[in-house]
Amino acid sequence: MMIARTTRTGWLLVLPLFAFIIVAFIGPIALMLARSVYDPELAELMPRTRTALSTWxxxxxxxxxxxxxxxxxxxxxxxxxxxxxxxxxxxREQSGFGSLIDRTTTALSLQPTARLADLDPRWGAPAIWQILASGTQPFTxxxxLNAFDLKIAAGGGIEFQDKSRRIYVELFVRTLSVAAIVTIFCALLGYPLAHxxxxxxxxxRLVLLFVVMLPFWTSLLVRATAWIVLLQRRGVLNEALVASGLLGDNQRLALMYNLTGTVIVMVHVLLPFFVLPLYSVMTGLPGAYVRASASLGARPFYTFWRVYLPLTYPGIASGSVLVFVLSLGYYVTPALVGGRTGQLISNxxxxxxxxxxxxxxxxxxxSILLTIVVAIALILPRLTQRGGLRA
Incomplete structure (x- = not known):
């Protein structure tokens, strides 16, 4: 009886946390997933058209x-x-459809009884009605398809969007590439620092940890602004290079408002997320393994490569996945310093x-971005177990 009462008390204590997770996390995600396939706007705006085309x-x-x-x-x-x-x-369904609606509604206000084909000859094209038939369905x-640069063809099949509208696949590739590049640079810079x-x-150690933790106590906007001051064409770095004679005034480096600026600022912001998990793993490693390798005659590089590095692999995997996942959803930094070529899918x-x-x-x-993140989260346990992927 006492155990059951204790269990109920424990559940009541965590109930506010569960409610907060459902309202602030699970609910918005479920709504987002629903909106991606359920779009009743056209069905509400054109209910008679939807009914008339439902049997066509x-x-x-x-x-x-x-x-x-x-x-x-x-x-x-x-x-x-x-x-x-x-x-x-x-x-949104097809470029030029908006002008057709504007022209038709204006003409209808002047000629209420006129036929649609007389008001605009485009109403005589089957493709227009096929778009209406598919667009007025609530579930779509x-x-x-648009997220993968595809669309429903006039005949009912699937085809690529016009070249001018094929942007999302490129943005997804760019986002994954930037996340991978940022993760690699964080690993190259963070491993020696954590060691x-x-x-x-x-x-x-306290001083170095303070340096690593300092970015967490500084506003992201302030950090991005500081990098803009440093890296822009008339910034501190370019002015120093020109003043030293290493660069001419017309040879200033383009380090800001492009993909380069996005990568630099993201590496600076996300580096602590790689260093801290790796540092926690390194502090827990027994030094006996390294000493045993040295006592058996192994050279320092061989000891590092065959003994120390494999032992730190769980920290590398955890830090890399953490940095990669955070990079996928980054929005503020690309918006501030990315310019046209440094924008990511989040923007x-x-x-x-x-x-x-x-x-x-x-x-x-x-939803696609969430699927990528969930896939990485499912792969993470395989990366951290036994130092590599398991079959």
Whole structure:
């Protein structure tokens, strides 16, 4: 009886934490996943068109009732002040659709009884009606297709987007590449630093740990601004190189507002996330293994390569995965110092959430990014067990 009461008390103590996780974490993720495949906006704006096209197989032209239903939906959109919203939403499906809606609704206000094909000849194209038939369905795969630079073809198949709209695959590749580059640089810079901290005396160790922890106590905006001052064309570094004669005034280095600036600032920000897990592993390693290797005649490099490095592999794997995952979702740094070529997929997600208001596409892009992060999190235990991947 006492055990059951203690168990209930324990659950009541953690209940606020569970509620917070559900409201602040699980709920938004579930909503994001739902918005990526559920988009009822067009179905709500054009309910009659959706009903009229629900039985159409997509071949040739739709029945005459579809024209009358669409015309009624357009008149209702004008009366309710939603014509602009409808044009913007349809323009996401195909470039130029918005101008068709604007022109048609303007003409309908002057000629209420005119037929759609008489108002604009584009209404006589089957492709327009195929887009309406697929777009007015609440459940759609178009957002995920768009996230992979694909779209539903006029005949019902899948084809690539126009070249001018193929940007998301490139952004995903760039994001993964930047995350990998940042992780490699953090490993190259962080391993010697973590080793120096682990091998130093108590006082020096406190100083080095303070240096590593200092970025956590400084605003990210302040750090990014400081790097801008240092690396821009008229910044401290370029001015010093020009003053020393190493560079001419017209040979200044382009280190800011590009991919180079993004990588430099991200390495500086994320380096502690690699050093601290590795340092915790190094401090727990017994020195007897290294001493035994040296006593058996092994040279310092051989001892490091065959004994010390494998023992620190769990720390390397943990730090690398932590830096890589954090790099995938970075937004502020690329927005401040990335310029046009240094933008990552997170910046495009923010653009669709805040400016274009295409929340379905933003949710699809976020869902793909979440899938990549979850896959890495599932691979992590295999990396840290036995010092490598397990079959």
């Amino acid at each position: 197989n997509g071949d040739g032209m739709p029945p005459a009732s579809a024209f009358d239903s669409t015309q009624a939906d357009l008149r209702a959109a004008v009366q309710q002040g939603r014509a602009g919203r409808l044009a913007l939403r349809l323009n 795969a178009s957002h995920f 120096a901290i682990a091998r130093s005396g108590p006082r020096l 495009q997600i923010a653009f669709h959430m805040q400016k274009s208001l295409n929340w379905g596409l933003a949710a699809a892009l976020g």
